Amino acid sequence: MALIAPSMLSADFLHLEKDVEFVNRHADLFHLDIMDGVFVPNISYGFPVVEAIASAASKPLDVHLMIVRPENYVERFAKAGAGMLSFHLNATENPGDVVALIHENGLKAGIAINPDIAVERLFPYLHVCEFVLVMSVFAGFGGQKFMEGTYGRIETLRREISSQGLPCLIEVDGGVSGKNAAALKAAGADILVAGSAVFMADDPAAAVSSMR
Ligand code: DX5
Ligand code: ZN
Numbered sequence: 001m002a003l004i005a006p007s008m009l010s011a012d013f014l015h016l017e018k019d020v021e022f023v024n025r026h027a028d029l030f031h032l033d034i035m036d037g038v039f040v041p042n043i044s045y046g047f048p049v050v051e052a053i054a055s056a057a058s059k060p061l062d063v064h065l066m067i068v069r070p071e072n073y074v075e076r077f078a079k080a081g082a083g084m085l086s087f088h089l090n091a092t093e094n095p096g097d098v099v100a101l102i103h104e105n106g107l108k109a110g111i112a113i114n115p116d117i118a119v120e121r122l123f124p125y126l127h128v129c130e131f132v133l134v135m136s137v138f139a140g141f142g143g144q145k146f147m148e149g150t151y152g153r154i155e156t157l158r159r160e161i162s163s164q165g166l167p168c169l170i171e172v173d174g175g176v177s178g179k180n181a182a183a184l185k186a187a188g189a190d191i192l193v194a195g196s197a198v199f200m201a202d203d204p205a206a207a208v209s210s211m212r
Contacts, residue, residue, distance in 0.1 A: 002185050004208050005029035005062050005171070007195030008053065009044060009142045016049075019199065020056045026208045029062045029084070031173070031193045033142075034077075036067035039091050040140035047080050054081025062191075064112060064173065066139045067091065071098050078105035086110030086133045086171075089121060099128050110171065114138055119153045126161055126168045131191065137174030142195040146175030151187045158188025178210030 004027045011019040023030055030053055035044040054061055060083035067073065070087035077085055085107045092098050095111055102109035111125050112133035122132050134153055137144035154170055161168050169190040176184065177197035184192060192211055201207035 002181070002189055002211075003028040003191045004211055005031040005191055005193045006198045006208070007031040007033060007142060007173070007193050008049075009033045010195035010199035012199070013045075013049075016052065017056060020053055022204060024056075024058045026205050027059065027198075029060050029191065030057055031195075032061055032063045032082075034063060034065050034067055035140065039068045039088065040066045042140045047076060050077065050080040050082070057081070060084060062086075062171075062193075064133060064193075065091070066112075071101055074098070074101045074105055074107075078107055082107055084108040084110060084131065086112045086131070088112045088114070088139070089117060090114075095125060096128065099125065112139070112173075115147050115149065115153075119156050122157065123160055126157075126164060126166050129168055131169040131171050132157065133171045133173055134189075135174050136172050136176065139174075143200075144175055146177075146180055151183060154184065154187040154189050161188075176211070178207060181211040 006027050033044050035042045037043040062084040063082040065087040085102050089111050099109040108130035110131040110133050114135045136146050136150040171191035172189045173193035176192050176194045198204050198207050
């Protein structure tokens with residue numbers, strides 16, 4: 001069993017309420033991608049959109065920060081309605097301090113890594129995080145091709161988390177669909193993020209079912 005987290009980056013922003021209702025009904029979490037044009041080359045959306053989604057959401061908001069100095073924005077995202085908050089390992093000097101700050105604000109904390117960062121670099125934080133986010137594409141854009149090397153990375157993390165007997169969940173993000181969901185779950189993923197596979201599908205509900 002895995003939680004399904006549609007990425008709102010691929011939602012219909014002109015009819016956002018419709019897609020929020022869809023996630024309330026068919027999925028488990030809202031995945032919200034925050035990009036600053038500095039940590040990643042793309043810019044997405046900010047607080048007004050997060051607040052609008054929070055006002056209509058009956059499922060938790062999983063906010064994925066792709067920004068420099070995430071510590072400066074933890075409180076704002078907590079106030080905007082985030083329930084889970086992740087940031088990139090290499091976006092800050094002291095990841096452990098950012099995790100502590102996220103917890104002080106009452107949120108679940110996660111650390112994300114791009115495909116070129118060794119998963120072992122997450123090991124020192126597994127006991128303090130509620131989840132880790134393994135990127136299966138380079139962060140910055142929706143609709144990219146899933147990288148096959150992700151399976152082995154998730155297996156390595158799963159082994160370490162199990163051997164330490166920790167509750168830390170593994171989230172995977174980028175190019176996830178009904179085609180790779182079963183293999184990702186078998187490798188040890190607990191949360192599947194999918195943007196284009198859900199919102200660009202002819203039948204989004206069937207797309208979520210195919211991932212379950
Ligand atoms: C990419 C984002 C993803 C993205 C996923 O930087 O972190 O959450 O929206 O989109 P798909 O599922 O289309 O790869
Ligand atoms: Zn994301």
